[in-house]
Amino acid sequence: MRADRGLGLALRYAAALLVLVVFLFPLYWLFTISFKTPEEIFAYPPVWWPASLQLGNYAVLFKDGDAWTVWNSLLIASVSTAAAMLLGTLCAYSIARFETGGDNFAMWVLSNRMVPPIVIVFPVFLLYVRLGWVDSFLGLIVLYTAFNLPYVIWMMRGYIQDIPLELEESALVDGCTRWGVFRKVVLPMARTGIFATAVFTFVFAWNEFLFALVLTRSAVTTFPVQVTHYFGGQSNFWAKIAAMSVLGTIPIFVAVAALQRFLVRGISMGAVKG
Incomplete structure (x- = not known):
């Protein structure tokens, strides 16, 4: 035996x-x-x-300025993730506790995330041309925030529903305002879900390619788009491709390594609820 x-x-x-x-x-x-x-x-x-x-x-990437595209991606992904988490968590709390929009509103929100980017990228491009947002940080940040918002709302709704309602009612009875309940009770209790959702939202924004390809030119080129510049019709610059890919992997590695203890528990919570 x-x-x-x-x-x-x-x-x-x-x-x-x-x-x-x-x-x-x-x-x-x-x-x-x-x-x-x-x-x-x-x-x-x-x-x-x-x-x-x-x-x-690696030195040639910094010399030519190509490495700065990693900073562009980091800035865009970080700001859009923070904005999506802020707005999405507030919306999720409203849906989970006040049934905003009715029983099927959450599913409708999630369905918006399933729209293929290719369907809307050219209408968005025409709109951005009129607004003057092409090749700008603001344009990509707003778009990434809007595109990831349904995912954040859906995930955070499940995490918030896991929090016992009695805890919030007790806080209200003790004189806490609704905003105070959200800040002092809901956010600490949903901390694991917040970090897990933020990591995946950051990864989605970091890896996004189509919107960045169509809506940027040279000033706001992101890391995924920059890598494609090293592929040519007659030859490929494999050393540059590998070096840039390694640089682009570092922020994701750091984010996941720093928040890994929240990921396993966060994935298994909340999101499995309908």
Whole structure:
């Protein structure tokens, strides 16, 4: 019996290790390419680790100003996430506690998030031309906030519904205002859900490509759009692609690493409720 259990445990660890290697290998390969010479990138058999680290692959991104597109994405994603979380949490509280819009309003809100971006990108472009918002931070921030707002409302509605209503009623009886209840009771109780929703909203804004491609030119180019500039008809600049991809992965890695303790619990809460 013990031998069978030990064998089964060993097989599970081996399978987990294999899955881990499969998922991490692309990241490892991307990281090593960013430090390789062109000869090492196209070498056969493959060069698993560069003979010397080519820091020039990163230096040229800063020299040409391409690395600033990561800052553009960070600014746009951060501000739009903060705005979506603020507005979305307030809307979610209204829907969860006061049934604003009726029984089916929450589902209607979520359905707006399912609209394919390609359907609305060109009408939005024509509107932005009239407003003078093309190639501007304000234009992308407003659009990303609006596009991610349904997701935030739906998620936060579920988290708020998990909070016992009796806690809010007790606070009201003790003399707390409705705004005070929201600030002192609801927000602390929904903290896990807020962080989990914010991380996913940030990732959505960070990875968005179509709107940024159509609505930007040069001043507000974002990281996903910049990467496509290194693909050419005759050759691809793989070292630049890898180096820029590594730079673009750092903010996501930092955000997830800093908030990882909220993610697992946050994913399993609230969002499963209809």
